[in-house]
Amino acid sequence: MAHVILDDPQVVEVLLDHDRMRLLTPFMAAPMTIAQAAEITGCPPTSLGYWVKRFVRLGLVREVGTRRPAVFQAVSNEFIVDPSRVMPLEEMLSGVQRPSWERMLRGYAREYQRVSPDWLLRFHVTPEGLLTRRELTREELDGSGAPAGQRPLGEWALLRLSREDAQAFRERLSGVVQEFLGRSSDVESDSVYLVHVGLTRDPVHG
Structure with missing residues (x-):
């Protein structure tokens, strides 16, 4: 399914809303009924039904086939938006x-x-x-x-680095993340960890 480029400010606003996007995501993955999507998202079917109707009006979702209960699917599994139109x-x-x-x-x-x-x-x-x-x-x-x-772990630091050292640092950090992604466990009793690694030029120092 090809990506869809969207520039309607109302659509962009919906896609940038984390809660609304969470409701749309199941329909981007596969065709399903509102009840099936409600089970995935934890959203009450009545509330989800309201948002599905809105997604349809915005052109993000369409009804698939004629069976009942109705089956809905997103028009694509990939949307590209231009946020500069709204913020x-x-x-x-x-x-x-x-x-x-x-x-x-x-x-x-x-x-x-x-x-x-x-x-x-x-x-x-x-x-x-x-x-x-x-x-x-x-x-x-x-x-x-x-x-x-x-x-x-929650380390913050200001480092003055050459362009070469900054690139090497970035690659090493990324490499560590990729290494441990490859070692991710399937054992249910193991803990799930949330990881964030970031590196950017400090805006205070230009």
Whole structure:
């Protein structure tokens, strides 16, 4: 199924809405009834039915065949949109990335609570004038011991790198992700981890 390029602002707005896109996704994967899609998404059939009708009006979904209950399918499994018609680039990136960031933050909060129920935030200025912020437990502050358990990984850094070193760093980080994707487990008892790796020029320093 070929990709479809969309430039209708109403359509772009729907596709950039994480909640609406979640409801559309099952129909992009395969033809199905509203009841089947409701089971996948967890959305009540009545509410999903409203959105399916709207997707049809916007030209994103069509009814397939004449059987009852009705079967619907997206007009393509790939949509390409021009977000600049409805919002600035930074706002678009924020909208696309925010659900994942929020999910990551919920994961951090849960893992921190598993390590210790009593967390503090330490602000420190280095001799060079750099402000650092770090979470620490009451036990760490009092010197009575380290937290029982490993805190989630969340490293931030400002690095001054040559173009060559920045490219090498990017490739190495990407390589580590690809390596462990290849080692992803099928064992149900193993934990599922959310991973984000990012590297960009710092906008504060141009």
